[in-house]
Amino acid sequence: MTRILPKNKLDDCIAAWQKAGYSVLAPVQRHDMSSFDEVQKASDMALDLILTERTIKDHFFPQTEPLIKYKISKHDIDSETMTPPDKKRIFFGVRPCDASGLAIDDPLFGWDYKDDYWFRRRNNSVIVTIACAEADDFCMCTSVKLSPDSTKGADVMLRPLASGNGWQIEAVSERGTALLDTVSPLLQESSDQAAPVPQVAEKFDVEKVMEWLADPANFESQFWKDISMRCIGCGSCTFLCPTCHCFDIQDEGDTYQGIRRKNWDSCSFALFTMHTSGHNPRNAQSTRWRQRIMHKFNYYQGKFGVNSCSGCGRCTRQCPVDMGITETLQAITNLPR
Amino acid sequence: MSESFEPKIVAFVCTYCTYAGADLAGTSRLKYAPNVRIVRLPCTGRISPMFILKALQKGADSVLVSGCHPGDCHFAAGNYHARRRWTVFRALLAFTGIPEERIRFSWVSAAEGAKFADLINEITEDTKKLGPFTQYQELQKVIETQSSY
Amino acid sequence: MIYTPFPMRVVSKRAEAPGVNTLKLEFVRQEDHEFFKANYQTGMFGLYGIYGEGESTFCVASPETRKDYIECTFRQSGRVTSTLANADAGDIVTFRGPYGNRFPIEQFEGKNLLFIAGGIALPPTRSVIWSCLDQREKYKDVTIVYGARTVADLVYKHELEEWKQRDDVNLVLTVDPGGETPDWTDHVGFVPTVLEQAAPSPENTIAVLCGPPIMIKFTLIALEKLGFTAENVYTTLENRMKCGVGKCGRCNVGSVYICKEGPVFTAAEVQAMPQADL
Amino acid sequence: MGIQEQYRSEAAALLSSGEVKLVIGFGPGSTADRRRPLFARTPEEAEKLVLDPACISNLTTYLVAGGLLSDGKKVAIFLKPDGIRSLNILVSECQVKPEQVVIFGYAIENNEIRPLSGRSIGDFAEIGSKIRTATPPPAVQKEAERLEAMSPAERFEFWKEQFSKCIKCYACRQACPMCYCRRCIVDVNQPQWVSTSSHTLGNFEWNLVRAFHLAGRCAACGACDRACPVNIPLRLINYRMGKEVKEAFDYHAGESSDQKPVLASFSQDDPETFIL
């Protein structure tokens, strides 16, 4: 017997959580795009999506975030540090890869200097992961040693029932336990079996890849140029990546006032590393793509003991020129040793 | 909209015709609404669509772009180039829902002080009827809060 | 909060060379000053800013022995530096830092010191130089080799004069061929060449080397010829940075975040980085 | 021999004779229905070229990227009519020298590939002349008409929702053959005309500026629309701009390779009904 959340109790569940002061965010399909957004009822949710086009990263590390509001006057500058709203949030229906992404980024944002913006949001949020019932050609969680039912990054884990009537529900963190307490009357004990976890084929051998990347001799390999030749240098793979975290800080305003903002930036962009002198350490698209792969599968690992990829496959799924991590790592795997 | 709404109108004008026309309105002591702020450019050819967007961002309720009549451009053809740009830009704004009535274009020569005064009065009146351009101004306000869900 | 800077008041501005200025900044708030005093060590950098324009990264050019103020020297190039260059005494700017690691000068104690700098890279070196000169007794011979493209491009001219006068400092000044003026009495030649001519002994010597990449490259060769080991040569790296605290990803080179694990590295550490990305 | 095989062997021949340094075509993609750009430098690589109705990208983007043509050597490229149109514009804007480009032309009709005869841009004058009478894709036209029938406030709301999704990844720009600027206006920070932040206002500015910059220069290939990871219907706005220059100035972008840019030219009789 396991605890289940029946589908028909989901509305009550949302209501209970809202009553407890939470906003509930879930996958929604709005204006021709799927993302996480606030919902009021179960029917607002698009839980059947394999994966939302946008990641939940958006809600922890938003594409643009006000940091400081300033007012310029003649002899003084008034500045006011802005903070994210102190709002409790539940992310319902997060896929394991997205949830893992948050866990992957935690050490980076907490490394020595704590990024308050990230952690305030992290602390306010409860992640309710739903294990995948389906996968598509681009999913590659298993290749990065995760799985369609990984609990990494989750507070509460849901597994869809084979009957389709609900989910097995399980708290996997203290925060999760506390959350379930708020809705315990709505949960039932049941012997319903969970639906089988989809088979996601391993597309590359991450160990082999890491080994190849770690060899300094390969840094200047022709491989990088060949593999990235068709890269057009947009930032869509980085911006839709659940773990990419690069950003820029910009002031925006008029003569009298403005806001200093933290905006997404991308290592794909030529300007990312361009010095004002005009010197650019990474002046070719191949060097930028190399940086992205190296950062994810070598540097990050070395620093934080984890690869900066959760296998969601978005990079390939939406790439305008059908590139992506999978292709590159597959190619590395298949390189003659 | 309230009676006391005083629209903000930003005018981008060429120095040889419309600016001089506005000077003539001044020397002729013609009275017109005080809602307009004039930005002087050498020629309508210098007036970039970006100016209009920034004026809107700064809270303009209407924007006026004005220069020499066709054939009269001090720079021979700046206004012809400008006219093409405006045609295209105007269509673009209209298609994205920025009302055409808020972006006005005119030819005012150095001799048309009265036309300038009338034009400003007319735009002021029309804009009062349209009310503040809240749609666009909201976008500016939202900047502070967006992303903070 | 993490990205909130300290307000700083400009005390004075000094023109160093064409397009290069030094600002002397003092703290507006006591608590910021306390924080700085508790944390600043030579080699660290900060983000200097002006609201409305943004922030720009450069080193703290003043030594850790003088913490009442911050001096920074920068070349005017982008949006922020152009505005900072226009700052005058009394203006408010911002500072975020001090960030990064430091020159381990206590490990330099009892050793000879060789400072080598080129052009606008004297400021980070100068911070170490003064940190050491202010406790002169702890170190043995001090040699400073400094070169610039032209005489006009030499920065801190008044301090160069001061070092020249001191008998406990051996100052070797040079300008690139063609950059000399008629009354120039010091060396003419590129830094690596002049360094080789000066031939400082590697024995018990720490070298601190700062300069543009091309100069570093050839100076390292010269140092190697002179018998210095890469472990005894320190340098600073200056990459584009935005956050200064190891988050924004910009200064990541190889496994290193320059802003957190740098900017001070030994030549050996630098050589271990992927050279193509520097 | 099918068209794919014919082009393959011709491409291989061009490469082995050294006439071209590179062939830009299509190869198999990551899934059965995807095709990806393929760069063949050797006759062997040319054998991997694929040409079928899934080859819809406009590859001219690569001609203006990374100084590909700066060595003066020739490149062969697979182009549909919209690509040829783009190439016309790039030639007229001095970005590509026509003699450096060998074209493998094809059209997709009724889900079949039809070869277009000719190998140099001059051979495709007919493609250009057809632009005048070509009808836009019905879906685009219909959606544009739906929008135009709305009130301005409704239209504004529509675009506000669409633009609010924009994340400023610049996939639209990077995918577009016409966005060849060395420094995009959005990367100009003195002054910062277009804010780099992807809040809705900044997104409005960016998308309006890009649409304006493409007015009279868009070959309607749809690359931006397809590239957009958040599904903003960019094609609509570009279509509307194309319609405007067509109706107001009888200008048809990419009609020939010696057109003057619509916004760098004028006629004294240009319409001005809206000017007071």
Add this chain to the structure above:
Amino acid sequence: MAKIGVFVCHCGENIASMVDTATLVRKISEHPGVEVCTEYKYFCSDPGQETVKRAIRENNLTGVVVAACSPRMHETTFRKACAEAGLNPYMLEMANIREHCSWVHSDKEKATEKAIEITRSLVEKVKRNNDLKPISVPVTRRALVIGGGIAGIQAALDIAGAGREVILVEREPSIGGHMSQLSETFPTLDCSQCILTPRMVEAIQHPNIKVLTYSEVESVDGYIGNFKVKIRKKARYVDINKCTGCGDCIQKCPVKKIPSEFECGLGNRTAIYTPFAQAVPNVPVIDTTRCTYFKNGKCKICQKTCQIENCIDFEMQDTFEEYEIGAIVVATGFQIQDTSLYGEYGYGKYKDVITGLSFERLASASGPTSGKILRPSDGKEPETIVFIQCAGSRDPSKGVKYCSKICCMYTAKHAMLFAHKNHHGRSQIFYMDIRAAGKGYDEFTRRAIEEDGAEYLRGRVSKLYEENGKLIVRGVDSLLGKPVEVAADMVVLATAIVPQPDAKETAKKIGIGYDEYGFYNEAHLKLRPVETATAGIYLCGACQSPKDIPDSVAQASAAAAKVIGLFSREQLEREPVVAGVNDATCAGCQGCIMACPYNAIDVRDINDRNGNLIKQVADVNPGLCQGCGTCVTFCRSNSIDLAGFTEKQIFAEVMAL
């Protein structure tokens, strides 16, 4: 940061009465970067300017904003003051709080608010102004005069007389213009030819004047001091250097019945012809539309007649000559209005309804009737002539709202000439007003009435028809309030003066402005009447507005004086408001090159050290650039900017509003 001085001028009461200057000063003083802000009654006065200068020196100001009148008024004044105080003169902006504010508003609070915003926005602009240096351009001391009528001739002679070279271009085969068609001239009644011909001869013989007849300006490029002018010399088919002007060819030409343009169709000419006997140069041209050889490929009688070998050359082509020119005088003259517009006056229907210009030819001793006034229809001497003034002029329905200025005078002259030639003759003149302002003019018209019996009838003619060989002219005498009917033998219409039919095209070619009719625009009607808005191009004669000979000549000398003044310098200083290209970011699309109205932008190669081409970029020639900024707006990557109106400046100005 910046140290800006703001000087708020009261302009007496002009500003201070409507703008609360104290509030303005207070608010602006609080603006970041404003070091000094003071007010004063008249900053343009000497003590006012001294205040500005002192403030600049004492505070090391980096920029100045004078909140006062229009920059068109006193920008130069204050720029000079800045320069005198050691500040770059381009670090000044004028905040126009008079013409654009105090004079046009009546709500003091709102006017003050507006003045504050105007001033603030210019403070932000001036913070981003750059030190600019005026551009020096060399002056080519050679003038081009377009049009060889009396105005053009006068201007050419004056400039040549000052020792400068002149190219005088005339599109007709001879110089002389309309004046050569006139019989006598008012108010002195001296013979037009007699006073004109010597000047024509002087012009063609002048060592400094190169007369190009039967030639037209093809294109004008460049700018003041440095124009490049291309001139098309139309094929004359007669070698101007060989022809002796013997006239044998004209005599022998078999095509003799071509209505002469010079004689207003009242006389004939041949296919090879000179327009009139005193033509300068006295070299014929062949009218290829009428010449038998050009029509049928046979004839060449003229060539056979000509005693000089190869003088007549049927293969002759148009040729082009290019000149470097420093200044241009436009004297392209006028035409008379197309009389077919006057159905009610029967022109074209009745042979004896003629224009004033035709009457000149009839009255001219060298004219078709050798100076006898005869009816075109039957060659009889008319007894009664009706003159109709304002035929077209001052008639908006005919598209001419203006007064043609010369008609009153020449009609009086015509009446007098008629009276002198036909002592029984009767002149009846329908007029609206008699406009006779000018030295000796009113006396002249009085003489026509009092001594020569001209009968003036005030009123308009409503109908004109033929009856029993007489032209019946019906009108209303508005002074008597009665209908009038006159049986006339001849009717002379004082047709309106209009611009040349191709005046607008010519203006566009030259690069000057024109009014709604096509008369050329002067830079300022009162203060700069002979200058155009385009530097280095001047106007004289009737191309600017209808004028009589004295006015045309006076204006010609004035234009010449301007040219001579310009040519007194070797270098010219120009406003440094010019565009510049950022090589690093220019994508080389060349759109700016196509957009530039002055062809001031070119392509420049950027090569690497080994001379290999890296890319091509746009390159602005600051000498040619006039600073309109059209290129800046075109440039998608913001790689061109305009000094004085940079993107940064405008951005700051807008963001401060």
